[in-house]
Amino acid sequence: MAKSQSASLDRKKLMGDPIMVTTILLLIVFLTVFILYPLAILLVDSFISDEGGVTLHTFRRVLDLPNFRRAITNTLKVGFLVGIASALIGLLFAYVEVYVKLRTRFMEGLFKVVSMLPVVSPPFVLSLSMIMLFGKAGIITRFLLHIYDNSVYGFWGIAIVQTLTFFPVCYMMLKGLLKNIDPSLEEAARDMGASRFKVFMTVTLPLILPGLGNAFLVTFIESIADFANPMIIGGSYDTLATTIYLQITGAYDKQGAAAMAVILLAITLLMFVVQKYYLEAKSTATLSGKASRERMLITDRSVTAPLTIMCSALALFVIIMYICVPFGALFRTWGYDFHLTFKWFGLVFTRYKGFKAFKDSFVLSLISAPITALLSMIISYLVVKRKFKAKGFIEAVSMLAMAVPGTVLGIGYIRGFSGGLFGSGFLQGLYGTGTILVIVFIVRSLPTGTRSGISALRQIDKSIEESAYDMGADSFKVFMTVTLPLIKDSFLSGFVTSFVRSITAISAIILLVTPSYLLITVQINEFAEKGSYGIACAFASILILITYSSVLIMNLIIKKFGTSKKVNLD
Amino acid sequence: MSKEKKGVRLEHISKIYKDPKTGKDFYAVKDANLEIEPGSFVTLLGPSGCGKTTTLRMIAGFESPDEGEIYLGGEPINALTPNKRDTAMVFQSYALLPHYNIFDNVAYGLKLRKMDKAVIKEKVSDILKLVGLEGMENRMTNQLSGGQQQRVALARALVIEPGVLLFDEPLSNLDAKLRVSMRTEIRRIQQEAGITAIYVTHDQSEAMAISDKVIIMNGGLVEQISTPQEAYYYPNNKFVADFIGEANFLDATVKGQDVVEIGGAQVKCATGSMEAGEKCSVVLRPEGAFLGESGEVKGQVKYSCFMGAYQDYHIMVGNTLVKIQEYNPKNKKIFSVGDEVFLNFEENTLYAL
Numbered sequence: 001m002a003k004s005q006s007a008s009l010d011r012k013k014l015m016g017d018p019i020m021v022t023t024i025l026l027l028i029v030f031l032t033v034f035i036l037y038p039l040a041i042l043l044v045d046s047f048i049s050d051e052g053g054v055t056l057h058t059f060r061r062v063l064d065l066p067n068f069r070r071a072i073t074n075t076l077k078v079g080f081l082v083g084i085a086s087a088l089i090g091l092l093f094a095y096v097e098v099y100v101k102l103r104t105r106f107m108e109g110l111f112k113v114v115s116m117l118p119v120v121s122p123p124f125v126l127s128l129s130m131i132m133l134f135g136k137a138g139i140i141t142r143f144l145l146h147i148y149d150n151s152v153y154g155f156w157g158i159a160i161v162q163t164l165t166f167f168p169v170c171y172m173m174l175k176g177l178l179k180n181i182d183p184s185l186e187e188a189a190r191d192m193g194a195s196r197f198k199v200f201m202t203v204t205l206p207l208i209l210p211g212l213g214n215a216f217l218v219t220f221i222e223s224i225a226d227f228a229n230p231m232i233i234g235g236s237y238d239t240l241a242t243t244i245y246l247q248i249t250g251a252y253d254k255q256g257a258a259a260m261a262v263i264l265l266a267i268t269l270l271m272f273v274v275q276k277y278y279l280e281a282k283s284t285a286t287l288s289g290k291a292s293r294e295r296m297l298i299t300d301r302s303v304t305a306p307l308t309i310m311c312s313a314l315a316l317f318v319i320i321m322y323i324c325v326p327f328g329a330l331f332r333t334w335g336y337d338f339h340l341t342f343k344w345f346g347l348v349f350t351r352y353k354g355f356k357a358f359k360d361s362f363v364l365s366l367i368s369a370p371i372t373a374l375l376s377m378i379i380s381y382l383v384v385k386r387k388f389k390a391k392g393f394i395e396a397v398s399m400l401a402m403a404v405p406g407t408v409l410g411i412g413y414i415r416g417f418s419g420g421l422f423g424s425g426f427l428q429g430l431y432g433t434g435t436i437l438v439i440v441f442i443v444r445s446l447p448t449g450t451r452s453g454i455s456a457l458r459q460i461d462k463s464i465e466e467s468a469y470d471m472g473a474d475s476f477k478v479f480m481t482v483t484l485p486l487i488k489d490s491f492l493s494g495f496v497t498s499f500v501r502s503i504t505a506i507s508a509i510i511l512l513v514t515p516s517y518l519l520i521t522v523q524i525n526e527f528a529e530k531g532s533y534g535i536a537c538a539f540a541s542i543l544i545l546i547t548y549s550s551v552l553i554m555n556l557i558i559k560k561f562g563t564s565k566k567v568n569l570d
Numbered sequence: 571m572s573k574e575k576k577g578v579r580l581e582h583i584s585k586i587y588k589d590p591k592t593g594k595d596f597y598a599v600k601d602a603n604l605e606i607e608p609g610s611f612v613t614l615l616g617p618s619g620c621g622k623t624t625t626l627r628m629i630a631g632f633e634s635p636d637e638g639e640i641y642l643g644g645e646p647i648n649a650l651t652p653n654k655r656d657t658a659m660v661f662q663s664y665a666l667l668p669h670y671n672i673f674d675n676v677a678y679g680l681k682l683r684k685m686d687k688a689v690i691k692e693k694v695s696d697i698l699k700l701v702g703l704e705g706m707e708n709r710m711t712n713q714l715s716g717g718q719q720q721r722v723a724l725a726r727a728l729v730i731e732p733g734v735l736l737f738d739e740p741l742s743n744l745d746a747k748l749r750v751s752m753r754t755e756i757r758r759i760q761q762e763a764g765i766t767a768i769y770v771t772h773d774q775s776e777a778m779a780i781s782d783k784v785i786i787m788n789g790g791l792v793e794q795i796s797t798p799q800e801a802y803y804y805p806n807n808k809f810v811a812d813f814i815g816e817a818n819f820l821d822a823t824v825k826g827q828d829v830v831e832i833g834g835a836q837v838k839c840a841t842g843s844m845e846a847g848e849k850c851s852v853v854l855r856p857e858g859a860f861l862g863e864s865g866e867v868k869g870q871v872k873y874s875c876f877m878g879a880y881q882d883y884h885i886m887v888g889n890t891l892v893k894i895q896e897y898n899p900k901n902k903k904i905f906s907v908g909d910e911v912f913l914n915f916e917e918n919t920l921y922a923l
Contacts, residue, residue, distance in 0.1 A: 003586050003595070009634035012649040466632060467665035467723075471679035471730060472653045481678075485669045 014388055020475040023378060028390055030375075031397040034443055037421070038412025039265065039404065045415055046259035058259040062247075068260060071243040075224045076267075078158050078239060083220035085163040087212050089314065090170025096307050097171075098178040101297035107308060110315040114168050117318065120547040122504040122521060124228035125540050126161045128528055129324035131233060132334055132537075153235025161229050164318055166222050170215040177211040178204075183295040196303065210279050217275040221268050225405030227507035228521075232528045240264045241407045241507065248411060248511065258415055261408040272403030325544065328537030344534035348542075352527075352535060357518040358542065364434055364517070365502035368441035372498035373491050375442065376449030381483050383450075384457040385465055386475075402447035406507025413440065413512055432514045440508050445498035452497075456490035457483070489558055496554040500547045575608035575766050576643035576656060576733030578629060583638035585624050598624045600790045601637070606734075606768060606783075608643075611760055613769045613777040616787035617813070622770045623738060625787070629768065630736055631655045643733055658727035659736040662743065664719045666711040672698070672722055673707035679730035697729040700759060717748045724756065728763060735760070737769040741776065749773075753780050774814050778802075786810050802855075804840075804921060811853045811923070818854040818892045820867075822922065823847065830922055833888050835866045839920035850922040856895040858919035861885070861905055865912030871905045885911060 015021060049055040062068050096102070097111055133140045134152045141150040181204065189199045205212075227241040234242060244264065248257040298304060332339045348354035376398075382388075383395045417436065420428035430436045460483075468482045469475075484491065506521040513519055520543050527536040585599040599621040606612050614622035627633045629640060631652035639646050647655055658679070666675050673694055680690045698704050701721040711719060720740055727735055737756070741749045757780050760767045771777055777784050778798040786794045786801060786809075794806040798814075805811035808819060822830040822839070826846050830839045839852055861883065872891065873884035881899035885892045892913070896902055905911050 003636050006585070006634040006636045009648055013631075013634070013651045016649070016651055016654070461663050461665065463661040463663050463665040464667065466652070467659065467661055467726075468667065468678065469632075469652045470630060470657065470659045471726070472682045473678075474651075474653055477682065482667060 010387065011389075017475050020386075024382065024388065024390060024394070027375075027379065027382075027394055031394065033421070033427075034439055035397055035401050035404070038409065038416040041416040041422075042258045042261050042265070042408070042412050045255055046262050058255050059263075062256045062259045062263075065256075067238060068243055071238045071240050072263070074155070074237060075239040075241075075264075078155065078162065078230075079220045079223040081159050082162040082166060082223040083216040085159070086167040086170045086219040087174075087215040089163065089167040090172075090174050090215055091208075091212060092307070093167070093171040093311055093314075094174035094178050096311050097175055099295065099298050100304050100307055101299045102308065107312065110312055110319075113319060114315050115172055116551070117168055117322065120500060120544065120551055121165075121322070122524065122540060122543050122547070123165070123226070123506060124232050124525070124528070125325055125544070126165050126318075126321055127157070127229045127232040128328065128524075128533065128536055128540060129321040130157060130161050131528075132324050132328050132533060133321065137334060137336065151235070153233055154237040157233040157235070158230050158237065158239070161233055162223050162226060164321070165229070166219045169222070170219060173215050173218070174208065174211060177208050181207055187296075196298070196300075214275055214279040217271050217279065221271050221275070221403065224264070225268060225407070225507070227405075227407050227510070228525060231525060240267075241405060244407050244411060245511065248414065254411075254415060257411050261411045264405055265403075265408045268403045268405055268408075269400075272400075276399065322544070325537050326541040328533055329535075329541050331534070334533050334537075344538040345542075347535060348538045352523065353518055354539070354542075357520050357523050357539070358546075360434075360517045361503050361520045361543075362546070364437050364519075365441060365499050368438045368445070368502050369495050369499035371438075372442045372445045372449055372502075373495040376446055376494050376498075377453050377484060377487060377491050378479070379446075379450045380453030380457050380487075381479055384454055385462060385483070398446055398450050401443055402451075406444065406505070406509075407511070409440065409443065410508035410511030413508070432512075432516075434517060436512060437509060437517065437519075440512060441498070441502035441505060444505055444508060445501045448501070449494035449498055452490050452494055453487060456487045460486055488561075492554055492558055496550055499550055503547060504543065574643070574733060575764060577608040577766065578604070578606040578734055578768065579641040579644075580604040580625070580629075581639050581641070583625070583628065583635045583640060585621070585628060585633060586636045597790045599628070599635075599787075602787075602792050604785060604792070604795065606766065608766050609764055610782045611757065611767045611769065611780060613771060613781040613784045614787060615771060615774060615777040615784050615813075616793075617772055619789075620787040621790040622772075622787050626659075626736055626738055626768060626770045629734070630657050630659050656733035657736055658730055658732035658734075659738060660720070660723045660727050660740045662739045664711075664716075664723045664743075666719055666722055666726075668711055670711070671707065672703070672709050672711070672714070675711065675722055676726045676729055679726065683730070693729055694725075697725045700728070700762065701725045702755075716744050717752060720744065720752065721755075724759065728759070728765070731765075733766065735765050735767045737767065737771075739770055739772070741771075742773075749776070750779075756780065778814075784814075786813060788813070805853065805923070808851065808923060811921075816856050816893060818856070818890070819851040819923075820854055820887065820890060820892070822850050822852045824850055824922065830920075833867050835868075837866050837915055837920065838917075839915075839922050840918075841922045844922060853921045853923060854892065854915070855919060856893045857897065857916075859892075859894055859913045859915050860896055860902075861894065861911045862914050863903075863912065865914040867913040869911055869913060871907050871909045871911055874904065874906055876904075885913065887913065 046058045047054055049057060093111065093114065102108055130152055132138060134150060135141065136148070136150065138150065138152070141147045186199050186203050189203045194202065224240060227245065230237070230239040230242045231245070240260065241264070244257050244260045247253050247260060328334055329344045330340050331337065332341045332343065379394060379398050383391060413436065417427060417431045420426045464486070465478050465482050468478045473481065504521060506525060509519060510522055510525065513522055520539055524536045524539045524543070527539065580602050583599060583602040584597055586595050587598045588595055602625060614625055616622050624633060628635050631647070631650060635648065639648055641647065642656060667678065670678070676694045676697060677690050680693060694707070695704065698706065701724055703718060703721050703725065711722070714722065723740070741752050744752060753776050769780060781798060783795060784798050784801055785792060788809050794801055794810045801810060801814045805814065811817040820832050822832045824841050824844045824846050825831050825836055828838060828841050829836055830841060830850065830852060832852060841850070844850060867887055869885040869887040869892065871883060872886050875882045876899065880895040880897045881902070881904060883894040883896065883905065885894055894913070
């Protein structure tokens with residue numbers, strides 16, 4: 001049997017649709033040049049010797065560096081701990097929300113805030129507040145406990161801060177899984193005489209085990225790719241991301257940095273492949289469809305009291321850490337002089353060119369957000385609704401970007417574009433411009449947008465688009481008049497998520513930004529490293545204000561014009 | 571009202587799919603040759619997985635055939651995308667555009683054809699009148715019942731005056747009563763519009779009620795193309811006989827032209843070109859025989875149940891269980907389980923395969 005005729009007919013049909021063909025070609029070029037090419041250049045850099053032969057010399061050289069070897073173990077240690085802790089805390093929160101009757105509005109509010117925080121917060125705010133609460137001049141350590149030489153820097157600092165930053169992601173993932181468990185499974189076990197704990201251990205836990213593994217790996221990847229927290233709170237405890245950064249900014253060893261980046265990329269890619277193709281499929285396969293009936297919530301005080309107390313304590317702690325930030329900017333000298341002052345905010349806008357920083361960050365993010373949102377909707381449309389040869393490539397590469405740590409991408413861009421494409425000078429003009437920053441923003445946010453677009457589109461009956469197509473609309477018309485209006489919520493949330501991600505991004509950007517652009521996150525990082533917490537907090541407070549209000553505004557817009565009432569931020 | 575009725579011709583059409591479980595290729599449709607006359611109403615009928623929907627989607631252009639060529643109004647259309655084909659489809663799930671109101675849904679195809687606004691308005695209101703939805707222009711799709719939504723879907727397909735109208739199980743989401751009234755409605759509208767229609771269904775009574783011709787498919791193969799009457803009285807094979815209405819198959823031997831022997835008794839039966847001495851299966855419809863204390867073929871009652879319109883019997887004849895329905899049982903003798911009875915065949919009802 002030969003399927004050649006249908007294949008050639010499908011090709012012919014596709015070719016008869018020039019807009020579609022152009023879109024696909026442009027996408028392929030974009031993905032190849034801005035995701036695959038910089039990564040390939042890293043491989044070339046680290047495997048090809050100056051004479052042009054294949055060599056492992058560079059790898060041997062960096063692996064001989066004791067600080068690099070230490071960085072690998074450090075990173076993995078932190079990653080494992082953070083992954084496990086975040087998955088467990090996430091499970092606790094998810095379980096309490098789905099299974100336990102929350103008695104007060106206040107508790108519901110706490111849960112909502114916790115789920116919002118990772119979306120609106122810049123990636124390293126918690127490091128700042130950790131230092132301000134528990135550091136040498138920390139309010140808790142110095143003033144409440146009278147410990148004068150406490151060090152938060154190092155392994156525990158990073159681990160705690162990362163756990164608090166990433167567990168809400170696990171919480172959101174596991175919540176979805178728990179909600180989909182059919183309550184009658186657990187009721188059947190209860191009915192046969194199992195205790196609540198036994199039910200949890202023998203029914204609930206086995207059902208969500210793949211999901212738990214999934215949550216662990218996602219956090220693990222986030223943790224080892226994290227740059228900003230280890231930078232600020234790591235002290236002398238170096239991780240891969242910071243070591244690579246120092247290798248290129250301190251030692252100017254571009255080849256070495258490339259080889260290190262390849263090693264970091266290999267770790268994240270491996271984890272990503274396991275997560276994506278093994279666990280993700282498994283964790284959804286066991287739990288499909290909606291629960292048949294509403295769950296009887298647990299009201300037994302001996303269960304609810306300890307669980308809710310644990311959750312509220314953690315949530316309150318996280319919230320206090322965030323509240324710390326604006327206060328850090330309002331006190332005259334943190335830890336010594338608690339008179340309120342606007343000095344730091346003043347300095348931000350006078351001496352430290354705050355207006356320019358906010359304008360640059362804001363404008364660049366605002367340019368990249370709509371492009372990212374539109375691109376991810378187009379990619380999702382192509383992936384879900386169309387069939388063509390390069391579809392697998394487009395899907396794989398845009399998802400691959402999710403597994404690429406920002407630092408790796410940054411090094412790849414430096415190596416790939418500072419001398420133009422393949423050192424030829426072509427596209428060299430790009431390097432050091434705002435355009436390349438916008439492109440990095442787009443590449444970094446594309447996977448999240450695409451994922452949300454794909455799940456939104458999967459819920460739309462394919463015959464709706466087919467009917468429009470059948471009525472005589474071409475692909476472009478179908479996309480504009482049917483697809484986009486139907487997933488406009490996803491588009492809007494993609495827009496804001498991308499905006500927020502961009503304005504709070506640092507890891508790749510810090511390697512590529514030139515003095516002509518001042519970015520808020522880079523400023524915060526710089527002042528935090530110098531120990532100027534007042535300035536850093538002032539910058540961070542305004543940043544949180546911007547991100548929080550943009551999410552609020554989007555919620556309002558979706559409420560007014562959207563198809564559904566609630567926004568799905570993930 | 572159609573600009574031009576178009577015929578459809580399928581020449582040696584095959585479609586190959588990969589079985590997701592075994593990874594092996596198989597024919598979803600194999601060597602289908604169909605000729606659909608302009609202006610006729612034709613049904614693709616068969617159980618699920620028989621290839622009927624795939625055939626329809628190949629005509630619409632959503633799938634590409636692996637072998638053969640499809641002609642629409644004499645033109646080959648294999649390489650045309652759905653939007654360039656002069657077809658319009660009514661979908662099983664209605665597939666109305668949920669963000670548009672009724673008017674915009676129906677006007678969608680006309681707007682794509684860049685028609686004048688006033689013309690669009692007139693055409694839409696005319697077609698809504700035809701499907702019985704006048705004055706509903708401003709409703710949103712979710713404010714309509716299932717039957718009304720299907721009328722909108724029909725109106726939307728009709729209004730662009732396609733050469734061929736395609737229906738993909740359009741009534742399967744409606745309740746039983748509505749299905750019956752809607753199918754009469756669809757037939758009426760098709761006749762009024764004078765349009766060629768190809769209709770996919772697995773419901774044989776729907777197919778009989780609505781079509782000029784039925785195309786019965788099974789396992790990717792076309793089993794029979796004929797009028798509903800021919801398919802019922804002269805099925806090509808056991809599958810068709812069983813699928814169209816209910817059928818009993820009695821083992822028999824051909825004795826001569828139009829004479830067969832069943833259980834020792836010689837009875838009249840259409841034998842076609844079969845030779846004397848050939849073994850055959852005789853198709854007996856449940857209403858094709860009545861029971862009596864004497865008659866042609868002997869059997870024993872195994873089951874007897876009053877169904878209102880008829881008495882339902884299962885009769886053991888030799889080794890075969892035969893289902894018989896005796897209509898208007900009030901005026902007839904009712905046999906009980908265990909009774910010995912004789913089957914008497916109605917004139918012209920037996921057909922040998």
